[in-house]
Amino acid sequence: MPDTAQPDAPLHFDTLQVHAGTAPDPATGARQVPIYQSTAFVFRDAEHAARLFNLQEVGYIYSRLTNPTVMALANRVAALEGGAGAVCCSSGHAAQIMALFPLMQPGCNVVASTRLYGGTVTQFTQTIRRFGWSAKFVDIDDEEAIRGAIDENTRAVFCESISNPGGHVTDLPMVARAAQAGGVPLIVDNTSASPYLCRPIEHGATIVVHSATKYLTGNGTVTGGVIVDSGTFDWSASDRFPSLSEPEPAYHGLKFHETFGPMAFTFHGIAVGLRDLGMTMNPQGAHYTLLGIETLSLRMERHVRNAVAVARWLEADERVAEVTYAGLESSPYYARAARICPRGAGALFTVRLKGGYEACVRFVNALRLFSHVANLGDTRSLVIHSASTTHRQLSEEQQRAAGVAPDVVRLSIGIEDSRDLIADLDRALSA
Known part of the structure; x- marks a missing residue:
């Protein structure tokens, strides 16, 4: 080189x-x-x-x-x-x-x-x-x-x-x-x-x-x-x-x-x-x-901080059945994340909604700050229903093995103010 x-x-x-x-x-x-x-x-x-x-x-x-x-x-x-x-x-x-x-x-x-x-x-x-x-x-x-x-x-x-x-x-x-x-x-x-x-x-x-x-x-x-x-x-x-x-x-x-x-x-x-x-x-x-890359560390710190705040809020909400974020103390991967990713467990996780597939569709359509796109890792917060999009080509067995059952949505948490993100999620869950 x-x-x-x-x-x-x-x-x-x-x-x-x-x-x-x-x-x-x-x-x-x-x-x-x-x-x-x-x-x-x-x-x-x-x-x-x-x-x-x-x-x-x-x-x-x-x-x-x-x-x-x-x-x-x-x-x-x-x-x-x-x-x-x-x-x-x-x-x-x-x-x-x-x-x-x-x-x-x-x-x-x-x-x-x-x-x-x-x-x-x-x-x-x-x-x-x-x-x-x-x-x-x-x-x-x-x-x-x-x-x-x-x-x-x-x-x-x-x-x-x-x-x-x-x-x-x-x-x-x-x-x-x-x-x-x-x-x-x-x-x-x-x-x-x-x-x-x-x-x-x-x-x-x-x-x-x-x-x-x-x-x-x-x-x-x-x-x-x-x-x-x-x-x-x-x-x-x-x-x-x-x-x-x-x-x-x-x-x-x-x-x-x-x-x-x-x-x-x-x-x-x-x-x-x-x-x-x-x-x-x-x-x-x-x-x-x-x-x-010049701002990678600065962005990742904010991504992680926001992800922790949003995941904790979602985990406590009665409309949510499960949050898979490894940065939560309740996660079976929490200790492993601290060992493998000592600066944080990232900003990507899934949320399972109690209302099933139809609730996921309504939830995604009601979000305003979260962009509904097939991407992750953006400064903007993103959402997608993986089972009907990025993982649609897989069998339901493969989808469940990958953690994207029909009642699950994927969130990629951006670097906005976490209070605004939580307000957007709250409004969409109410829909």
Whole structure:
């Protein structure tokens, strides 16, 4: 990756979110990261071009592969997650496919949590089958089930740090132990937590993926994804990962792990993944996300504070049957959340209404401040009835396993004044 030197002393999160991965523009002195809206980049000479294409030198060739604005974002998110490197791509769903791409071959499977976003469940049950891949779904709280599901064709374990939509907090150290015992990497979707609330690599994760669309950007303006590699997995320890351990024909027999060490997965993601799949993030989108990350810690603190206030109020209301927020003392995941997400359990949870499906519909339609949209992690508070929208394609059994039964609505709590949010919820519940 391009050299973006930082001070020698380790920096704290609030400083990293502003400075990591960037330096003043060398050509102009511009302090903010410029938007390099350029498709291609001029080579110094023929030898320079050849070295870049042979992966003998790091630099910029074509924006499908690398772009200075996008690379600044990759470096910043890698720093915030404590990873060795990162690759940015076009969406969170793209990030999931990009993360699996170097690991999987036809006939291989991924062991996945049942508590996943509905679109991910569909991607894993339907779409990846077209590549000859498959998924085994397990209760991610059951260590024996995870270990039992891993077989000789398993190439990864996949879960969410804080699940969408229910706000379930995963016991990441336990899942990491199970993955390690099976000789496979653990991939964690950290979208709902953000690196401010949870750093999965510190709990044993190998790879972290994000939908940058959500909390990283924070304002509903960008679709993007990020894959962060810890740089700690030994891709050559077995013959399971030939894309990383064996000679790559497209690069004259280069072995990514042997050549790039801790950066093998990241370089493969750029040199093969982005080259051939083309799931590229655009520079303007990367710029917006960089701007959003500058206030990530400030926003997450307010998100969490508001979520606690709103969840407590809802839990005490007789019109509500259940609140799933792990930040409530009554939650079975409260102690785990304090361990895995010490700065707070996020701002995403579900609410079960006593009036059932029809009550949920009336409730959603009556809200005024909460926006009814298929998104989360916005500065604005959001609501959706997952069973009829984001998880509609799942069976009712799958919906209930994911925590989105027909009598449940999902709330994403924003950074408004919590008193106004509670007043809006009260008015809608009365409807």
